[in-house]
Amino acid sequence: MPFLLRCITQARWLKDTAAPFLARGDVPADPFGDLRTKENKFSVWLIEDDQLDLQRVICAIAATREKPDKFDYLLFDLQMLSGVNIEISQTVGDTPDKEINISFHHDLIDLSGLKLFNLVRAIMESDDFETIRLFPRQVTDLLLDAVRSSRLPLRQLNSKLQEKLGPLLAANTPD
Amino acid sequence: MSQVLAYDSSTQVRERVPSETHSPLDESGEMLERMLMIIRGGVVKEISLPTRFNFTAPDEFSGRFFTIRDTVSEVTAAQEESQDMEGSSAQERPQVRIDKEIESLFRAAEKEVFEDGMENVFSEELTLFVNRYGNVSLDIMESLLFSSKADVEVVAQALRSLGEMHHPPSRDLRRSLIEKGLRQSSPWVRDGAVLGLAWLDDPAAIPSLTKAVQQEQIDELRRDMGKVLSQLERTR
Numbered sequence: 001m002p003f004l005l006r007c008i009t010q011a012r013w014l015k016d017t018a019a020p021f022l023a024r025g026d027v028p029a030d031p032f033g034d035l036r037t038k039e040n041k042f043s044v045w046l047i048e049d050d051q052l053d054l055q056r057v058i059c060a061i062a063a064t065r066e067k068p069d070k071f072d073y074l075l076f077d078l079q080m081l082s083g084v085n086i087e088i089s090q091t092v093g094d095t096p097d098k099e100i101n102i103s104f105h106h107d108l109i110d111l112s113g114l115k116l117f118n119l120v121r122a123i124m125e126s127d128d129f130e131t132i133r134l135f136p137r138q139v140t141d142l143l144l145d146a147v148r149s150s151r152l153p154l155r156q157l158n159s160k161l162q163e164k165l166g167p168l169l170a171a172n173t174p175d
Numbered sequence: 176m177s178q179v180l181a182y183d184s185s186t187q188v189r190e191r192v193p194s195e196t197h198s199p200l201d202e203s204g205e206m207l208e209r210m211l212m213i214i215r216g217g218v219v220k221e222i223s224l225p226t227r228f229n230f231t232a233p234d235e236f237s238g239r240f241f242t243i244r245d246t247v248s249e250v251t252a253a254q255e256e257s258q259d260m261e262g263s264s265a266q267e268r269p270q271v272r273i274d275k276e277i278e279s280l281f282r283a284a285e286k287e288v289f290e291d292g293m294e295n296v297f298s299e300e301l302t303l304f305v306n307r308y309g310n311v312s313l314d315i316m317e318s319l320l321f322s323s324k325a326d327v328e329v330v331a332q333a334l335r336s337l338g339e340m341h342h343p344p345s346r347d348l349r350r351s352l353i354e355k356g357l358r359q360s361s362p363w364v365r366d367g368a369v370l371g372l373a374w375l376d377d378p379a380a381i382p383s384l385t386k387a388v389q390q391e392q393i394d395e396l397r398r399d400m401g402k403v404l405s406q407l408e409r410t411r
Contacts, residue, residue, distance in 0.1 A: 009291070011331065011366045016393050065292025070370055072291065133399055135373045137406060160294070 003075040004088075004106070005045040005057060008034040010072040010131045015124060027120045035116055041109040045093070045100075047075060057104055058134065059146045060097035066160040068140040072133050076123045084118035086111065096156035144168060273308055274315050280304070281319050284329040297329070298336035305342050305349070313337075313348045321355065330356070331367025338371030350377050357387040357400075365396055373403045378411035 008031075018028030035042055045057045062071055081088055086108050093105030108119075123129055134142070143165060146152040154162055154169070284297035304312040320330050334356045337349045353375065356368030365387075372380050384404050391397040 007291070010395060010399075011363045014362050014393055014395055017362050062292065066294050067292055069292040070373070131395055133395075133402075135370075135399075135402060135406065137373070137376075 002049060002078045003047045003051070004078055004081075005047050005054070005073050005075055006034065006042075007061065008072050008074055008131060010133055013074065013124070013131045015129075025121070027117065027124055031120050031124070032116065035120070037111055037116075040111045041089075041107045042111070043091075043093070044088075044106050044108055045104050046078070046106055047104070053100070053104065055142060056097065056146075056151070057100055058139075059142045059152065060093075060095035060100040062139050062143055063096045063146070063152055063157045063161065064094070066158055067164055068136055068143055068161065070133060070135055071139050072131060074123065074129075074131050076126065076129075080119070080122050080126070081108070084115055084122055086115050086119060096152055140165070140168070273304065273312060277304060277312065277315050278319065281325070281329055281333075284332065285326045289328065289332050295332070297332060298339070301333060301336050302340040302342075305337075305340060305345055309342070309345050310348050313345060313352060317352055317355075320352065321359065327361045327363035330359075330361075331363045331370075334364070334367035334371040335374065336371075338374035346375070346377065347379075350375055350380055354380055354383040357383060362393055362396060365391070366399070369396065369399050369403055373406060376407065376410050378407045381407050381411070 012028075012030035012033050015028075018030070022028065045061075047054050047057065058071060058073070062068065078088070087110050088106050089109050091105055091107045093101035095101055143152070143157070143161070147154045147157070147165065147169060154165065157165065280297065280300050287295055287297050289295055289297075301316075304316075316333065319325060320333055334353050337353055340349075342349070350372075353368050353371040356364050356371065359365055359368070372384060381404065384400055384407065388397055388400045388404060391400055
């Protein structure tokens with residue numbers, strides 16, 4: 001079953017920190033800070049079982065940013081959506097990687113407060129729930145690889161990011 | 176050695192007093208010694224209110240203007256040319272109070288939305304303060320960073336920024352502040368410290384990070400501390 005990727009702030013999803021005050025079946029409030037909706041929907045990226053495209057998706061999202069910062073995300077089963085009655089709709093993403101935008105970007109739609117609550121609970125109660133972090137150096141390496149291999153032309157990256165990666169690319173490019 | 180002027184901010188008097196009027200053995204001289212410790216990044220607490228005085232200091236502090244009130248957290252500095260201060264009144268001169276400015280910066284940051292990968296005003300301003308005032312600004316920040324009233328997200332962001340900024344003269348003190356973040360009760364703050372150390376990439380943090388890994392109770396934080404530890408080992 002495919003996964004859905006959502007960028008988060010890991011500190012909002014630390015289960016142990018909320019455990020002391022949560023009633024049975026309740027969820028902490030902090031994760032909702034990462035599920036900000038607009039027109040009752042928010043953006044996710046579809047990642048196939050084999051996760052072959054995971055790094056490419058991360059790279060495409062990181063390319064929209066101003067600096068190669070840490071990248072926190074979580075992956076949850078697509079199947080989870082049916083259990084909490086949430087619809088998913090394929091839409092076009094907004095990154096420099098056009099193929100990724102068309103093939104992998106989706107919105108969770110028609111969201112309500114109760115649906116969001118149920119989704120957070122389902123995610124946090126799942127056996128394989130974990131947040132994942134790439135540190136700035138890893139993100140830098142991913143982006144440099146993508147540019148060097150021409151998967152992402154440097155000029156299509158965020159302009160501030162270009163300024164930061166430019167010297168690193170030049171330093172490692174043979175004359 | 177160059178001259179640094181210090182003054183009593185409660186009276187706003189900035190008259191110069193010849194440094195030779197203070198013997199190293201008298202009360203003011205002792206105060207000057209403590210003052211220099213502050214300037215050099217030493218930690219001094221509970222300084223009693225001095226009268227106005229000036230003294231000599233290493234050239235790197237030339238042109239800085241220091242204010243002492245009653246505690247080290249209230250040391251302020253402004254980079255004013257000491258020559259500018261001669262012959263003009265206190266009211267005519269701009270007085271930069273960096274302790275108040277840094278406090279304001281932290282308060283304003285509570286309203287800022289921080290987004291991974293995006294620049295933010297708070298971090299940019301923090302970097303400017305450190306570039307301009309070096310360790311003095313970090314001494315002031317320390318009391319704000321580890322106050323029980325501090326906004327944990329702002330503190331975490333500050334620790335990240337302290338690691339990310341490029342300012343070699345303050346590197347050791349910044350590392351020390353970030354390491355202190357590893358020992359705070361808030362997981363947000365510890366997480367910010369982990370990220371700060373990842374940015375700083377200084378193997379000198381290995382001992383404190385090793386200890387933090389051993390003591391960390393939250394799985395995700397312990398895992399991330401381990402990753403940064405590996406990074407620092409590779410850097411060493």
